[in-house]
Amino acid sequence: MSLLLLALGVVVVLLLSRLRSPWPARIVGLSGLTAFWLLGNGVLTGWIVDFTQRGQTARSIAWQPDSVIVLLGMGMQKLPHEGDVEPQSLAYSRILRAVQLYDRCARATDGCSVLVSGGDPAGLGKTEAELYASLLEEAGVPAEAVIKENASRNTWENARYTARLLAATHHGPLVLVTSGLHMRRSLLYFAHFGLHPAPARSDYTAPFPSWFPNSYNLLISDLATIEWLGIARYHWYNLLGRNQAPVKPETETDPSPDKRALTLPSAQ
Secondary structure: OHHHHHHHHHHHHHHHHHOOOHHHHHHHHHHHHHHHHHHHOOHHHHHHHHHHHOOOOOOEEEEOOOOEEEEEOOOEEEOOOOOOEEEOHHHHHHHHHHHHHHHHHHHHOOOOEEEEEOOOOOOOOOOHHHHHHHHHHHOOOOHHHEEEEOOOOOHHHHHHHHHHHHHOOOOOOEEEEEOHHHHHHHHHHHHHOOOOOEEEEOOOOOOOOOOOOOHHHHHHHHHHHHHHHHHHHHHHHHHHOOOOOOOOOOOOOOOOOOOEEEEOOOOO
């Protein structure tokens, strides 16, 4: 996206130059080059990604019976040589975080479960829920403690179908596991469907400071921008009436007398 905007800026500068408007062309060109440089060297990118992730994690969770850890999918990829399907590389931190939280929940109370949300939007023949669930079970989460939501193709459907699935069963408090950059938008969508989970980000994204622009800083600035565009689209669709009406929040479960507040382990 940042490279596309840079190319668009070059086109605008060339058009202004052809129209014999040198000063506007210089201003646009210098502004675009400065923005590209600050994004690429991490100065502007650092502010954007930090603001996107700020305040998106709970410092403690009061584990109660039947707590549900909701794990959002991060995509899959088909290996070109082996032919197997694996999670995208950035998905492993989410899976690890879910295992970590399940272990702490299971030691604190009974009935803990992990709900894995993700379908097969790429048509790879296996859903994210199925693939991630198998990895959770390999890591020690009991198969009977894993719930699969196999239909969703994006974050909006993650929230929608998770709410539908949970409405059909008794459950305790919810904990949402996803990436730091993705958490703000995910919580917004889940709230729309009446769910207010405690956030537990699986990672924190930060730029690599450098004198010269690098592709990693441009990539994470693009990822943060996509999140804010998704948030803006949500509010725009609400204004146009294209989103279904927000669901009334669930009635909170009465605190259990044996609940224990546990400090979340820091996300690495």
